[in-house]
Amino acid sequence: MTIHRIGIVGGGLMGSGIAEVSAKAGLDVTIREIDDATVVAARSKIEKSTGRAVDKGKLEPEAREELLERITYTTALADLADRQLVVEAITENEPLKLEIFKTLDDVIEDENAILASNTSSIPITRLAKATGRPESVVGLHFFNPVPVMGLVELISTVLSSPETEARAEKFACDQLGKTVIHAKDRAGFIVNMLLVPYLLEAIRLYENGVATADDIDTGMRLGANHPMGPLTLADFVGLDTTKAVADVLYDEFKQSQYAPPPLLVRMVEAGLLGRKSGRGFYEYQ
Ligand code: CAA
Ligand code: NAD
Secondary structure, three states, X not given: OOOOEEEEEOOOHHHHHHHHHHXXXXXXXXXXXXXXXXXXXXXXXXXXXXXXXXXXXXXXHHHHHHHHHOEEEEOOHHHHOOOXXXXXXXXXXXXXXHHHHHHHHHHOOOOOOEEEEOXXXXXXXXXXXXXXOHHHEEEEEEOOOOOOOOXXXXXXXXXXXXXHXXXXXXXHHHHOOOEEEEEOOOOOOOHHHHHHHHHHHHHHHHHOOOOOHHHHHHHHHHHHOOOOOHHHHHHHHOHHHHHHHHHHHHHHHOOHHHOOXXXXXHHHHOOOOEHHHOEOOOEOO
């Protein structure tokens, strides 16, 4: 069954991107944010990103207007009641996500609706167990920036039904045009199990004074052909999110390579969250 109505909870870096690609694919999109200020911020991210697509000749101005008209903003979770799929994309914080899944279970009317999380690391089974319909819960893990990155990780739990998994895959592949890979429900899934220890190792190199941030990043850009060096990428992902993912991985595996380095912890405590706060390993305008 084709998905026509999608709800996104959280219109930050990821939620705004998921909303944009969904609206571009013709879906009716409702985004739930916390308050008026965060609604304005979510709207402005989507306007900026689609404006840039028009400037680059990738989107017609009329198509952009139609795309923007397909997106509605709300601060009430109850406004997602008629959605066929909801993707939760709020801050990487388990208690907050559990609360959202519990409430979604109460408000979503369609018993066949899919409840998905875009979490980078938190085991989906825990979110599923916060609902009375764990068979309908999966992880749909998009990558940043969503309009550019071709991948979605699909995480099913031992409780997800094959129908939910198949419908979620069809949505990501056929409707959004993403490539789907499948992972079992282990913290970090596939990509972040590999990517996050690499980012943490780069922070340790920097923290230990082995090299400057610039040289570490240039090393991986020119020496390994990565589009961004690891410290630029950590700033891009968000240092709060990077630390939160490291915490979840460390909690699951108890291995030192996942422990967030003290410098990362201090930077997050200081409010240096990377690009989104204007300063991380680098400064941004
Ligand atoms: N939204 C939409 N399009 C964007 C964009 C955005 N936010 N940022 C860049 N683009 C598009 C540009 O329009 C441009 O498109 P064209 O080539 O068609 O003109 C293209 O991407 C390249 O952009 P730029 O030339 O401006 O910049 P760039 O060459 O430096 O590329 C980048 C930017 C695509 C972000 C590239 O640096 C990159 O791929 N970086 C690595 C990203 C990455 O690793 N993401 C994964 C993060 S980890 C994650 O997501 C998982 C998690 O759980 C933490
Ligand atoms: P972000 O900080 O940019 O955005 C989070 C948004 O959630 C904010 O706009 C915030 O106002 C909103 N929010 C918080 N609590 C809410 C609530 N109760 N209801 C509605 N909105 C709420 O974070 P992000 O980078 O977009 O990350 C979101 C999720 O996506 C996290 O689980 C993260 O791990 C995951 N993720 C992040 C990346 C990345 O590169 N940043 C990549 C893939 C997945």
